[in-house]
Amino acid sequence: MSEALRERLPRATRWVVKVGSALVTGDGQGVAREAIGAWAGEVAGLRRGGRQATLVSSGAVAEGMSRLGWAERPSALYQLQAAAAVGQMGVVEAWESGLRAKGLHTAQVLLTHDDLSNRRRYLNARTTLRELLRLGVVPVVNENDTVVTDEIRFGDNDTLAALVANLVEADVLVILTDQEGLYDADPRSNPHARLIQEASAEDPDLERYCGSSAGALGRGGMLTKVRAAARAARSGCTTVIASGREPDVLARVAAGERLGTLLYPEREPVAARKQWLASHLRLRGRLWLDEGAARVVREAGSSLLAVGVNRVEGRFSRGEMVACLDPQGQEVARGLANYSAKEARQIVGRPSREIESILGYVDEPELIHRDNMVITAAGL
């Protein structure tokens, strides 16, 4: 089982790589430019192998503290936010120069929890990230620490990385940290702790292995990594927790080498994601398809174009779930609409190239993209 799992990694195309604070800042000494340059080189290697890579980088608070000369992590939110605002500059600049040296463009993406729980913003964030990846840019994501308030904080970048993995539909999430992987006890306090090589991301025992503490600089510790793996697994993503100090760590993980801890999803990616879609969202409207559109959606799982829709019912916003009905009124599929009901009413029956002249803008050429659609008539 485990060999087969590792052997799948060379074929995985979409990667999210999360690098923790201690690594990014050389244990709080200041941005670890050399190490960041080396990970940038590895990301370039993934790209050369035809893969897409998104980075989630921590370190803003730690770097801000080091720049401001603070020895201890402050507890007041506004001080953490100030430190993050200072430190983010250094973190993102180091990634930018490291990636530029390898011929790659980068983009700073700062997200809040609100961006991913609000459906319209979720779709916008998703579309932008996917466009960056399509353009060959490496997004460098962090939490937008300066604007978040207590209630809406992701809290830690492991959770953020899992949400990003859900967002871009990653095949693999690599969490680089200062340990070789997940041990059956905290290796800082237990010298006999043994490395777990593979486990199901949904194995309930994993949380028991995690010590309560995080490092002095990070926030999450191992518990948030294990929970992130479970969250990523819900959209079919495999997580590897490994040491960022291991030479060529990404290349070796991508080659299928037995390195770190691999936490695998129980379900196949597509089924998992679609199940997530189907179970999470309430139906807000109905689209009546013509015969041809109903057939290609049902039989080929194609995206739904406005041209194949005759009528729009209900009130929905961009990103909300709508049902697609064939001319007999039978449900064919359901999915996330790229346009609101009001916009959809204006563009139905019209080819995608006319959307811009009708609405004055174009969000996506499809009314519902196939990735955001579950076929209900044929069953899953």
Ligand SMILES: Nc1ncnc2c1ncn2[C@@H]1O[C@H](COP(=O)(O)OP(=O)(O)O)[C@@H](O)[C@H]1O
């Ligand atoms: N079972 C475990 N296996 C490995 N590390 C553990 C475990 N339980 C707790 N830890 C601790 O988690 C720390 C990593 O978490 P953290 O400091 O938040 O890292 P990062 O900054 O990379 O997110 C390790 O240094 C280790 O002390």
Ligand SMILES: N[C@@H](CCC(=O)OP(=O)(O)O)C(=O)O
């Ligand atoms: N947004 C914060 C993230 C802190 C955090 O989660 O750190 P870590 O546990 O090291 O990944 C920062 O950049 O400092």
